[in-house]
Amino acid sequence: MQKDLATMTLRRYAPIIGMLALACADTRADILRLYTFEAAPYQVTEPGLPTGPMVRGETVNTVVCAAGQAGWNTEIRTVPQNRAIHALQGQTIDGYFAVDRSAMLDEVATRTDPIALEKWFFFSKLTPATATMGRIGVVAGSNEARWLKRQGLAVHMEVSTVGQLLAVMQRNRIDTGLADYQVLMNNLARNGAIPADPLHLRFVRYAPLYLYLNNAFAQANPDFIRNFNQSIPDCLPGTFTLAENERAILGKRAAELLRQLSGDIDLIGAIGAAPHFDSMAEILNHDSKWRALAPYRPTPLAEQILALPASDALHRWQEGQHDLVTEIMAITRDGTLAAASRLTSDYWQGDEGKFTEALKLVPGEVHLTSLRYDASSSRFLVFASQPVTDPATGLTVGVVALALDIEHALRADRGAL
Template identity: 30%
Template sequence: MRKVWWMGLWWSGCLAGATLQLDSHPAPPYQVVVDGRLSGEAVQVLDCALSRLQLAYQVDLVPWKRAQVNVQQQRSDGYFSVMADPAQSAFATLSAPLVLEKWYWYALTPAVLQTADFPVGLRIGALRGSNQANWLQEQGWPPFVLVNQQESLLRLLQIGRIDLVLADERTLAAATAPVRRQLARRFERYTALGVNWAHHFLDQHPGFLSRFNAQLPDCSVPGGQLNDAEQQILRQQTARDRDHWLAQLALWQALAKVTPWDALATSRLDDQWLAWQRDGGSPPDWVTRLLASPLSRQLADWQQAQQGRLAELFVTDVRGRLIASALPTSDYWQGDEEKVSALVSQARAQGPGGEPWLERGQQAAPVILYDDSSHQFISHISYPLWQAGRLRGVLVLGVNVEVALQQGR
């Protein structure tokens, strides 16, 4: 089955006049065939990115194993949507994420999900050729059953042929089997899915991958959002962080030393900070003092004690100037970041006792951001720091959502 999209062509070099050949496989809701047309969320993002580059492409629907062979034998330029796989890195390079999968274990009763040495010894079902099946093999938990349809997995679970199903939350939600509404579940991990671009294609077109990846943030569709239960877990965990810091003398001592706002001085310090981050080498003396302050050291100790739950932890004044940080931040001045500016506006409107701020971007629900450099799934949450009815600063936490949900099970 083939679906061809034609677009204007871009690049005066060897891609001009070319049509990219890609492979894929149906995997609702990311790749869906409706009335002979391939659509779905991953297809929308891919189409958007390649449209912005003014590139034509076509997609063949083939089994995943065939897609890999086609790339290895230079019959196609890439395939999607797949997760990172070291075995495939020998012949292809994964793009930045098109979509984000959220994997859960599903069972008929909660007791199955709480067994000792979980999931060792349990009969696991997965879709043949799926990301979940490949990952289970890597973990040393080979699936007991591999089937071609999600509905078949759920039927096997219902009649007791298997104990567990590992599946993407949204893929399983698209299944029609009624039993899915009654299943207990346990969070396992997030997985970023992208395009595996063939090395032979990337070698012929240097710079393509960076250009393609640069389009994806503006092409993303709803997905990678925190549902209500996940938001509650993050709020409960970070509220404990906030309560801890509100009781620390070092926090209030640092905020008491904040100097009057000076836009020119702040800009100069931010330039120095950015130059140090860009060029490396020894930081300016004032940066060393800031990062070695008693509050920064306490923040670093707290972050380390959270076993990976916090990827970022820092304090600013109400103008966004950095007061202390567990680790060096990308900027000294954070006042143009929503996690500070939006929180300050919200806090002043709500007054003491108001809500924290959760990162939303362009979405209605709080979002999860994928950090390609650290391969972490981050959501920012900020708390106002009030003292005697006066807003004194902002506590910003970058939460590793995957670790937070695992700890909150």
């Protein structure tokens, strides 16, 4: 009787079981098979789970989240970095992360937008830590190793982990190492490897890291990268957030630049010479047309503004900053663009923080926006803005805003640990 009951139960639920099986089959078909490497806290293998090792971490969570929103499950394994690169080149995996931009990989794979932002430092027991202090050590196959070689800097020793880098430095087998700040701090804390001598740091660069997908996968799934990229901002765990000390450095640098800009260029005159429209409807109509064409070509209004003497002056001033400043704009009290160093993404700035927050400030104060990635230039930028006040009347007539490349702005010596 128990056998008959089991048979009846099975028959009763057979359609549901079949549907679940099909769903599971579909899920298995949409699995993104990825390689990454050990780099706590970004990618960490947790052994001993009932289902086998699990890869977790800040960057892993971002990739899993964005892939999930794009309709895919993920299967992620950690392997040595050189092996991961070979597997991607041989198309035996769908993708590999988190990787610095690579001309070699660009030939065989397609990059997503950045999924992580690392802060690289030279570290040394000597002071100051520089790239010219003799023997440099690095993790073999790492983003840092490839970057050093691209810069023409000789690598004295390659090891398997950052922990090993610290060990060989303690034994005086290298003078300087290169690593991401969080990975370095994680190794010091996790292993209790507090050095006998303090480590001195020198900031090198911000390194945006990407998910590379092999070209066969990208071609077979043409919508995936677009959907994945659109999901990244919602999946980031604060990786692109500046530390308070970094914002303080940027704020000081921005205040100096804006003070210099205001002294060199007649911003009040530039704002006064801006095209004027009688209604918000007209402004938004021009803005809609502007955004539809930018950044590929300008509207007639954009051409008119870019041809203004003030725009030419802003462009020449920007060029004099040697990549530190990537964009400058003068904005009217209505939020419309009065002058710009280059074609902007939109005409009306009135709904953006760099404008609305700057209007709340007193003369001389500076507002910094959050960090954002500019896909067109592959740079991370922060906008600094402040009100433009007419000294004759004391009235705020508009806003001036400039975009800072954070890698250039924050490149400075750091102290000891």
